[in-house]
Amino acid sequence: MHKDVQRIETMKIANLIMMLLGVFLFVACNRDDTPPPLPTPRTDALTLDLDYAEKSYLIDGIGRAELATCEDGDTAEFIVDNQQIRVRFLGIDTPEASHFYEPWGYQATQFVCGKLEVAETIVLERNFDGVLRDTYGRYLAFIWADGRLINLEVIEKAYSEARGAVNLKYGSALMEAMFAAEETGRRIHGETDPLFDYSETGKDTTLGSIVNHPDDYNFKKVNVTGVVTRMLGIHAYIQADGYGMYFYIGHNPSSDLAVGNRVRLDNVRAVIDLERRGGIHLTDFPRAQVRVLETGIITEPLAIGLSAFTSERLGRLIVVSDLTIQAVTEHIDGSLTLAVRDASGQSTTILHARKVEPSNRLDVAQLSVGDTVDVTGLLRNSPSGWHILLVDREDLVIYD
Structure with missing residues (x-):
């Protein structure tokens, strides 16, 4: 018992x-380990107190604008009065996410660009001191997107500290938002960025491996070797073993990056960015090491048709023949696009970008609808589809 x-x-x-x-x-x-979204009480409460109807930011200090391109979390280009202007957002300084990357820079860029890209109404507002540009020639503004002050919201979301806010119209709100965000310990105020590769050195790999497995390399530091096939301004396209890639270097040119040079790039970062850079590309030039291994190498372009455009050939030097011009469009930013079609009826566009050196620019007067052309360029992608990047005007052969 x-x-x-x-x-x-x-x-x-x-x-x-x-x-x-x-x-x-x-x-x-x-x-659910997902942290709760950060509240934005100051942005929610703040309203624009100035009339912007029928006014111009460039003349009156306030006015509507249209987004042209979004560069990162604190810089974008807008169309104002039929001009495309580069604007630095007042009072903030988000982590970098362009020619080099910092923790939380990608997320800050996605947040800001996402807001601007869907906004129905964008208003630029000058500070009350009347200063319109900074020392780099960039315009300075508060950015209102559908009635919300982006400069303030990005601080409340812990993507930026308040910078130079003391003498700004909304300085008090920016500072209060920063102090509140610091208390959360979120994002730039204490959290590790889960996407960022904090490694001190890159991993040896190949362009082919990155192109074929982009998700495995996204935001990772790498070491690669390739031949410079074309220069887009100061930026380079490199190629190795039939694979190509864009190397976005920022603002400072490098004499080591020249067409025909075989180079080794150490500690560069691979990043997928379809909207701004055409897909997977290399960046982090300020922290990279560039070594010239050989000079004078000629890279022959791959002859293909429009039906052979694939992700494996992204960034590669190609040549496409017998294309007929359907339309010629000059853009406000100085770039040029040619809508073209092949004999089978397939279409694409040839982009002559604004970063092209003036001496290499096409003479629009020589281009006519109905002309047949052969084009040598770089295969690129974008949200609107594939296109051929034309860098050198000599790479376009026109048949009357």
Whole structure:
């Protein structure tokens, strides 16, 4: 009898332990570790107190604008009064996400660009001191997107500190937002960026491996070798073993990056960015090491048709023949696009970008709808589809 009671008590304890373990596992498996979204009470409460109807930012200090391109979390280009202007956002300084990357820079860029790209109404507002440009020639503004002050919201979302806010119209709100965000310990105020590769050195790999497995290399530091096939301004396209890639270097040119040079790039970062850079590309030039291994190498373009445009050939030097010009469009930023079609009826565009050196620019007067052309250029992608990047005007052969 005593043994039976003891056995029953032991089973009860065992069952209780199993029940508690089950509850623990249930809670652990169903726990949502996603941190709650950061509130934006100051942005929610703030309203634009100036009339911008029929006014111009360039003349009156306030006015509507149209987004042209979004560069990163604190810089964008807008169309104002039929001009494309580069604007630096007042009072903030988000982590970098262009020619080099910093923790939380990508997320800050996605947040800001996402807001601007869907905004129905964008208003630029000058500070009350009347200063329109900074020392780099960039315009300075507060950015209102559908009635919300982006400069303030990006601070409340812990993507930026308040910088130079003391003498700004909304300086008090920016500072209060920063102090509140610091208390959360979120993002730039204490969290590790889960996307960022904090490695000190890059991993040896090939362009082919990056192109074929882009998700495995996104934001990773790498070491690669390739031949410079074309220069887009100061930026380079490199190629190795039939694979190509864009190397965005920022603002400072490098004499080591010249057409025909075989170079080794150490500690560069591979980043997928379809909207701004045409897909997977290399960046982090300020922190990279560039070594010239060989000079004078000629890279022959791959002859293909429009049906052979694939992701494996992204960034590669190609030549496409017998294309007929359907339309010629000059853009406000100085770039030029040619809508072209092949004999089978397939279409694409040839982009002559604004970064092209003036001496290499096409003479629009020589281009006519109906002309047949052969084009040598770089295969690129974008949200609107494939296109051929024409860098050198000599790479376009026109047949009357």
